[in-house]
Amino acid sequence: MATSLPLAPDAPAPQDADPLAPPPFAPLRTERLTIRPLRPEDAADLHRLVNDWEVAKTLARVPFPYPRDLADEWIASTRMQMAAGHAWHLAITGLEQAGTPEEREVLVGCIGLTRDAGKREAELGYWVGRRFWGHGVGPEAAGRVVSWAFANIDVDRLVASALVDNERSQKLLGRIGFRETGDGVRDFVARGGPMPVKLFEMTRADLPAPAPSATPPAAPALADGPADAPGKKILLVAACALIDGDGRVLLARRPEGKPLAGLWEFPGGKVHAGETPEAALIRELKEELAIDVAESCLAPFAFASHGYEKFHLLMPLYLCRRWTGAVTAVEGQALAWVRPQKLADYAMPPADKPLVALLRDFL
Numbered sequence: 001m002a003t004s005l006p007l008a009p010d011a012p013a014p015q016d017a018d019p020l021a022p023p024p025f026a027p028l029r030t031e032r033l034t035i036r037p038l039r040p041e042d043a044a045d046l047h048r049l050v051n052d053w054e055v056a057k058t059l060a061r062v063p064f065p066y067p068r069d070l071a072d073e074w075i076a077s078t079r080m081q082m083a084a085g086h087a088w089h090l091a092i093t094g095l096e097q098a099g100t101p102e103e104r105e106v107l108v109g110c111i112g113l114t115r116d117a118g119k120r121e122a123e124l125g126y127w128v129g130r131r132f133w134g135h136g137v138g139p140e141a142a143g144r145v146v147s148w149a150f151a152n153i154d155v156d157r158l159v160a161s162a163l164v165d166n167e168r169s170q171k172l173l174g175r176i177g178f179r180e181t182g183d184g185v186r187d188f189v190a191r192g193g194p195m196p197v198k199l200f201e202m203t204r205a206d207l208p209a210p211a212p213s214a215t216p217p218a219a220p221a222l223a224d225g226p227a228d229a230p231g232k233k234i235l236l237v238a239a240c241a242l243i244d245g246d247g248r249v250l251l252a253r254r255p256e257g258k259p260l261a262g263l264w265e266f267p268g269g270k271v272h273a274g275e276t277p278e279a280a281l282i283r284e285l286k287e288e289l290a291i292d293v294a295e296s297c298l299a300p301f302a303f304a305s306h307g308y309e310k311f312h313l314l315m316p317l318y319l320c321r322r323w324t325g326a327v328t329a330v331e332g333q334a335l336a337w338v339r340p341q342k343l344a345d346y347a348m349p350p351a352d353k354p355l356v357a358l359l360r361d362f363l
């Protein structure tokens, strides 16, 4: 169990909801678990599972014994914090007697992320009820939440801590991509004072690589690679800055499961073998945004040339002010119309940085 899951509503939910906060939380599923917002009717089960010394002693902010009323208060506070985009404290549930007529959902534990918007990071905490220990619930739930977090909330780093004597939790963090960064001390309410902990962190780069997609192959490498990176293939990607009548630029958020998930990008995609960049862009804009663009409306503007770890990206960027159809997030991706001066507020892939500066000056 990572220490920092607060189960006492000690911080009032901020009133100033962040405009980048995601929409209402859609339950996350794994092979055996569902991770969803806590509901008032979870209070009795939550209280029974967490009011257990073996669980409470590993959690920094959980009192022991845990008063029954606190479970109700805590659940109510989690809903406000989530609505404000400040913290996501969620129920981990599973199915008992799955596949039988007696099948029912049971609360297994809780998992939470608390965001520090200023630092673009969030802290992960979790616990699992004692009767569910030893079944891999922790890594299954935590791995899923970590992948969701990088794709959906504005963070570049996740942090966590675990008591020095809680090796099980330390191993779990390592399994899902966290790296140990040092030692610290945390106050543990139930222990009555400070306790030594190990500190952990992970960035987007520590996420396990997404499974390869089954899309048609990109255009073959144009050259064996630039001089600074022998052997690196060149990946040709066509991208577009769509500009609306108010001079705002469309950004799309890379969805969970893709490399660089959670970063905002110019719509577009890989140029397939035999395609021109313009044809690729027209296809991608139709597939991703349901709009029709004529080739004559694509104005070449600039290009990005950037060395990623496994390939070198060559990405022409076009400007487009005319299209037909309403811009629609066909793949469920988040979209944002952004004023050129505000583009730098959005975390984008490193290749895009020079393009953002050029657009700001040009538009």
Ligand SMILES: Nc1nc2c([nH]c(=O)n2[C@H]2C[C@H](O)[C@@H](COP(=O)(O)OP(=O)(O)OP(=O)(O)O)O2)c(=O)[nH]1
Pocket (backbone or CB within 6 Å): 213, 215, 237, 238, 239, 258, 259, 260, 264, 265, 266, 267, 268, 269, 270, 271, 284, 313, 315, 349, 350, 351, 352
């Ligand atoms: N579309 C787009 N891709 C970008 C930008 N900046 C940047 O580094 N890239 C990189 C991310 C990816 O490595 C690559 C685009 O590949 P992708 O996988 O998203 O392309 P795709 O839409 O064809 O995706 P898929 O069908 O293969 O899943 O280019 C950008 O602003 N827009």
